[in-house]
Amino acid sequence: MKVLKFGGTSVANPENINQVKAIIQNEASEKIAVVVSAFGGVTDLLLNTSEYASNQDLSYKKGFKEIEDRHFETIRKLIPVKEQSTILSKVKSDLNTLETLLEGSFLIGELTPKLSDKIVSYGELLSSFIIAEFFKAEGLDAAYKDTRELIKTDANFGKANVQFDTTVHNCNAYFKTAQQRITILPGFVSSSGANDSTTLGRGGSDYTAAIIAAAEKVDILEIWTDVSGMYTANPKLVKQAKSVSRLSYEEAMELSHFGAKVLYPPTIQPVLNEGIPIVIKNTFSPEDEGTQITKNTNGNGKTVRGISHVGGISLLSLEGPGMVGIPGISKRFFETLSQEDISVVLITQASSEHSICVCISDTDVEKAVNSVNDAFTYEIASHKIKPVIVEKDLAIVALVGDNMKSHQGLSGKMFSTLGKNNVNIRAIAQGASERNISAVILKNDVKKALNALHEIFFEENIKQLNLFVMGVGNVGSKFLDQIKQQRKYLKQELKLNVRVIGISNSRTMYFDEDGISLKDWESNLANGKKADKSLFFDKIRELNYRNSVFVDNTASEEVSLSYAKYLKNSISVVTCNKIACSSDYTYYKQLKKLATQYNSPFLFETNVGAGLPIIDTLKHLIASGDKVNKIQAVLSGSLNFIFNNFNDSVSFHDIVKQAQEEGYTEPDPTIDLSGVDVMRKILILARESGHQLDMNEIVSDSFLPEESLKTNSNDEFFETLKKNETEFQKTYKDAKDENSKLKYVAQFENGKAKVGLQKIPIGHDFYNLEGSDNIVLFYTERYPDQPLIIKGAGAGAEVTASGIFADIIRIGNF
Template identity: 50%
Template sequence: MKVLKFGGTSVGTANSIKRVQEIIAHEAKEDRVIVVVSAMTQVTNKLLAASELAANGDESYKEITKEIENKHFDAIRELVAIDQQSGVIANIKVLLNQLEDILNGVFLVRELSPKTSDYVVSFGESLSSIILSKSIGAELVDSKSLIRTNTQHGGAAVLHETTYENIKDFFQSNDANVFVAPGFVASTEEGITSTLGRGGSDFSAALYAAGSDAAELQIWTDVSGMYTADPRKVKSAFPVKYASYKEAMELSHFGAKVIYPPTILPVYKKGIPLKIKNTFAPEDQGTLITASADEGMPIKGISSIDKIALASLSGSGMIGIPGISARLFGALSRAKVNVILITQASSEHSISFAISPEDINLAVEAVKEEFVFEIQTGKINSPRVETGLSVIALVGEKMSGQVNVSGKMFNTLGSNGVNMRAIAQGSSERNISAVIEEKDVKKALNVLHENHFEGSNKVLNLFVVGVGNVGGTLVDQIKQQQKVLQKNSNIVVRVTGLANSKKMLLNSEGIDLNGWQDQVESSSVIFHKDELIEQIAELNLRNSVFVDCTANYEIASVYKKALENNINVVTANKIACSSDYELYQELKAICLKNNVKFLYETNVGAGLPVIGTINDLVHSGDRIQKIEATVSGSLNFIFNTYDGNNTFHDVVSQAKSEGYTEPDPRIDLSGVDVKRKILILIREAGIKMEFDDIEVKDILPKACFEVDSVEDFFNLLKNDEPTFQEMVGNAQSEGRKLRVIAKYEDGKATVELQAVDSTHPFYNLQGTDNTVALYTDRYVSQPMVIQGAGAGAGVTAAGVFADIVRIANY
């Protein structure tokens, strides 16, 4: 014997019922089959709505009953042979007439008791079971005559021994091959209709399986098994092939709605395999639940319960006093308050418990009544309740003894700004639960799934500010590499925000990077730096990264706010790291506190690994004694290109047109940019220094920087050409080359234009190359030298991109 249960979506329409017929026919070839069915889609909800309207004296309940009638008559015409339709319609009409009579009575007396409500909602499964049984020629089973319950209407408790005996006797005495039984419905020992609660059709099927000692219970639904997480919230979730009864019970308790929690216990006790299959994709493997199913996965699923309240009882009068917990939960039990989660501090000073928000008043009054004396005398505080919370849970048999599962969970949540209000883990280590704010649930589920399941994609949500030369190149590089990163590294780089100096574009699902420029220009949203950070925080996306491709002071000023909101920051902008040392340290401290990343490798040397190398040296115990660097690609280009055979004016103009300098080249030629870069390197070496501590010796005559406009500056370069000719001629006459060198040694730092000879490491620099020479305790006579292209949109964007990918790999 096999038991097959089909849910509301499986019997929701005539077309879906045809699929059910095919599945039943296939299974019936191998064994006898009991088919348990739910009501057709939305019928139970319509029955509840009609009864509520009738109880309120609203005659529109009749419109709903007419809808229910039409739905079932349409299914009969589609599914039942023409010569049998009139008989089936007559049977359905008898039931519908009974329903109308009951609802009319409710309407007249304006009262809906739990007993009457049970009777009304039982019609849904009764109607669907008649249609299915007649359409496939199966024997109809009256579940009310077999499944017995107590008199607790609305969610009655099953009388298992009586129920199993009735089921066993019925099927032993009946030799039919296929049976159809309505789920959800039962009756008391007096024969009064009762129900098993919402989701009770699963439970009915489990009772039939246990009572008949079935070989297998199959739950047919609209998903291909029990997923690693709710696929509506976690797109990368996938079906679990195998799970144990205990894992399934934990997951179903914590919101895995694919199976009703009480369903598992009857088959667990009998050792009956339970399979979850997809009616609409029957070829999919589904999930097989047995006593000791194992895929080698320490975690089988991540689940959640939304809309919970967290109540806490605390006070010094609880410490060391026996019986406090017994009294607390005894009082809650007597008030019929269901407790979802319990956690207690080892100090015994407080106990917290999660409940449904609907039970808050009941729970608070019950606790106050139980501890009235202690509260009045100040030994125990009045219970405190927090709302707007959810429970998330990691579930898996193999978590027991697995090192760092909880640590990884807490670290992952913390780095994404998810605050845990309470934590609970049973001694079996099968479940780790945490209470978090409801607004954080989707983000929490996704980051936990990314970090605990092999093959899961890690999604980065980027908000790119500054989409000009470097930023625009970065977006194009991302577009080119998105598929490669996902395929080879399971990293999904999703651009969810783009902004230029005037407008911004946001899309939490990701911006289509085809024609992204036009989308930004056509956006009606005005860009404001503070509002952008607020909107990123409100979107609350996992692994959010603020990417700054500007050189703007104002943009750099929002880094602190971003990091405080657990938004990672990647920047090519040197302003923040070269401003006040106090701010530099504060940003670093926020990163440590909130476990977020602030990466700025491209601040010095574009895509060259300069900052990372210094960090590695310092972290490994080395000390930087001296730094020499040519770290301006624009200045290197200018002094490599200018040889006296051309004009200084033309070389600077060329550097500007090719994007090597700022729009105002005076910024580069003043040495300020180099000054910022050497300052950053000095600070990364662990040395405290301020911007004003660095001496910049004039690279050009002072008069060049005293004119008002860029045009005037270029005119002055023409006039000063003899000065530049003399400068380069003197160097060439001594076999030297001009280099703007930043230097740190013995606590002092300078930036100056020097003429270096052929023995100097910087003599052979080409084009825009940057070179950094690091003299350390380990690299004494021969420095560690890092050299390569240090300017240009392509290499700078690539360096920013590399920092973004690093965040995914942390």
């Protein structure tokens, strides 16, 4: 014999019930007991309707009508017309009784636990009767049996305690004489010694099936639901979660206790005592393997078997100097909670005995606070103990596994993973069995915590990065193209799964929580919402993804001033925007400090030299104990391009125009030609070398006429270039006459920086610098005479995008 239990989703509608019939027809010819839940959603409907009635709200009649229609419609769809009359008559009679009970609750304005059990029991009583009649009409050898006649309990209405001796006797007596191969039974319901209807608690249909399975010592208990077994984590929150093929009873109990709703926790105990395997199967994918729950068969296999969570938690703390060394405080505390029938989910106590923390359900908080404060009135009044401290909106996440015992490093791995993602841990607990490590966190961090932990413990060390990209022009579009091209390589070779979740330009923004398709991001963005920098940030914070990275490809000062709030929310920042790092020194230092404080990398390699590893190299020099004495550099790809191509056969205006059109300059070319861009770069290098310096301390020797610097538009600026062509040609001729080339040079030495156009003679390291290349010479204590030279392409959308890409990879390896 075997027992099969089908949950509410499995019998939610006629189509699903037909699927259940097909599963039962495929069973062997042995006897089977089929326990069914109420039709999906009906139990909640009954509870809500009875609450309306007890509040004397006539809306209960609407709820009752919905319940009535639901069952009548199911009968009409499942049962042949000629056989409907008797069934409809019986169901109508039961519904009339239900209506009378609801009217009674409405009239007295009260809903006692006893009355509630009577009302709620009709969900299973009606569904099981209808399904049994459907099976019989389909020719199955089936019979209906009311479990209230089998399972006997005490009179603890709402969550009755089973009287096992009587129940086992009743089950043995019935199944020994039952003639039909299939017995259909309502789950969840039972009866007291006085034959009043009782219930076994939410999820009690699982428990019903387990009680019958244990009483009959069946070969197997099958729990049929809407998922293919128990998962490594909640698949609704963790898309990478996968079904676990085997679990021990103890592991399953821990997981179900901590929120794995596939299985009602008390279900396991009856079958565990008898050693009966439980198999959790998917009604809608019956061919899937599912999860088998037996004695521990994991051997020396995986340590962590699942990650679970339970929400709706509050943390109660009792603390004060009057607790230290005083026997009986804990006893009084827990006794008070017990007397109020408050279940404690987690306990932790400081070794100093100064405080005790417990986790309870949010719904019990007010009752718990009042009762505990009353119990310790004297100690609170004499300031020996503080009034109970409450923290709400919490959840518990837990690692579960039989083989976690004595396995070093699991707790550290768990807590460091949460810490890196700025998930604040309010309390921790680990049982003596070491089968469970639990952490109390904010409920808003649950999804991020589960995904981060799942990534570490189950996903072969593949790290997911979630990018939010602002600015998709020249650089931004090239960056997205590079991600699209390299995604497969990153996943296979570097174990990085890079997803772009949000993108924005100055007009629109677009989000896809599962990752934006990089094949058609342009069309999605074009049809997105109106761009709003504040709402962009709010959306990132709302999603609260692990390993979130904000990528700024703009030149906006407003955007650069938002970095602090990103970092404070543990959102890493990667930027080619130089404004933040060259702004006021205190802001620059604040960003660096926040990055460390919130474990959020702040990377800006492309601020100097586009894709060249200039800042990264400098960081390594400083970190290894070297000291920078002098920096000389050509840091403007645009100015280098301009002066490499400017000569007496072409106008300065035309070369600058060409540089702008080919993307070598900023949209406003005065930023490059005024030297501001180079000043920012040498300032950043000075700061990264460990020096405190601000923009106004840099000496700038401008080659542009004053009137060019004062223009208000590009058109005005280009007109001044035409007007001063003679001066530009003279500057070129002077350098040529000295066999030199013009280079715009930045220099930092002895704490001072300067920038300006210089004549570079033959033989100098800068002389043969071609195109838009950059070059940096680091003179350090280790490189005093022959400098460390970094040279290469220092401008252009492709190389800048590649520099941003490199920073993303650095974060992936963080």
